[in-house]
Amino acid sequence: MDYGVREPARLGRTQLLDGRRLGWAEWGPADGTPVLLCPGAATSRWLGFGGGVVDSTGIRLISVDRPGLGASDPAPGRTLTSWAADIRHLIQDRALRAPSAVGFSQGAPFALALAANGLVNAVAVVSGSDELAHPRFTYTLTPQVRDMVDAVAADPDAAEASFASFGRADTLWDLITTTSPEADRAVYTEPVFQHAFRRAMDEAFSQSPAGYARDTVLAMDRWPFDPADIAVPADLWYGQQDTSPVHSPDLGESLAQMIPTATRHLLPAVAGSLLWTHAEAVLRTLVAHVR
Template sequence: MAGRGVDEPERLGRTVLPDGRVLGWAEWGPEDGVPVLLCAGAATSRWMGLGAGTSGSDGDGGDPVAGLGVRLVCLDRPGLGVSDPAPEGTLTGFAEDVRHLVDERGLRHPAVIGFSQGAPFALACAWAGAVRAAAVVSGSDELAHPDLVRMLEPDVRAMVEAATADPRGAEADFAGMGDPEVLCDLVVRLSGEADRRIYTEPGFARSFRRAVREGFAQGPGGYAREVVLTMSRWPFDPAEITAPVDLWYGAQDTSPVHSPDLGASLACRIGTAHRHVVPEAGGALLWTHTRDVLTTLLARRTRALAGA
């Protein structure tokens, strides 16, 4: 169980992109470790790492990042935290930002984790060839895809339809509703019992709420922009992804904005996908099953490099 929250980052920094924008990042683990990028959930800033003592079914309760020799790099997406906004930004544009960061920071052959709303951004990086392997954990699916819209709860379907019909209007509406405390409370309220125990554990709650507050440091614009991006049709075809992708879902996940079929249809669309549904886990399995996710991801990366 996630009992001690998230350690302070060991390194903080900002990378200047070719167009002059800044991309913020935080790092944990050895600088010569295996680079793993983290695209965190909605409005969650670079402060949200993978935790310390997050064992769950993972075994010894030690820090899996340090224990596995991972150099974890959590990113502030455009408009979140200290990263400059990208008013015309896209999912594929973010992948190009990541490609530049990887080159500038010397992150050789990175892997990526996309959690919740960060999943489409991670998959865009895999599609663009900016990473060698990807793990989607409790990921938001392409909710605007015709095969999925009919599965959505009415409130979520209305949001998707608004984002598709009038992106600018929807973005303004989402910005008007954007508030870090409201968002954190909503996550807890929509969580099932398994997840509520995680999100309300005092140490984890402090880390999570801090990361979301930092995500809103520039206001709600970055959050609103990426809600529109992730709830619209994606500008890339997941079927074109050639890197290995692991899809991780908890059978107890009750979030209406994650995949409505726990990644089943997404697994069919991605030819390199391996789908894992953990019976006892909820949507917070990134922190309850951290070691499982990381060891599988590192093994996929190793095999991908061996086959290059």
């Protein structure tokens, strides 16, 4: 089965105003419609999606490593707001005209931060994490996730140190493959996909676990923006068979009600890996908003 993972067409790093560099990978035509990808937890720019779609649809897919992961320099204490500032510079420096964004899993709040800050013309959340610290989820989180949210609220620095001590590519790979439903495991362990996934994870931790730990703190904390302020089209894609405890507990239902421009796509026979199993639908729906 071909899940659309391909070698990047282009790799590079963009220098920011403070001297840090952001690493990125691209697929598709260099003059195509730009789509920024915010990858999932503990992965890096190496794992793209829609490799069999981007050329035929004229999409320039750009996956960006968050600071401290992969090829992006660290930014201790970074926030979702500072992330948006970094991407603002990347968009200007690389002349990405009218970009849109995709956020997969833990990349969702990072993509939504771009939309809330007016940096993209459309956004897609795919099997996305939600604002887990929001009161609407007080009674619906699993005990383990509730403990993580409470730890960040009580002492974010201590929580970050704890996440760093846990963060290892092998540890997280074992967690993913042992807790995912069979529909997702079939995707993740397919040999070509597994090689790409493991390489992306290995590069994510190539500097240290600090980038992963900071990402996790931001994912477990309150968001510094109001989803109600998002004014661009927002597609929320979820599979009804998704069992991940760190994805949206209600599969995007309440988030869709909070974002005035949201359309929720709930696929009944699909699990959390739909970024790769339904890449064409995600991308065609997204770019239709900006073309």
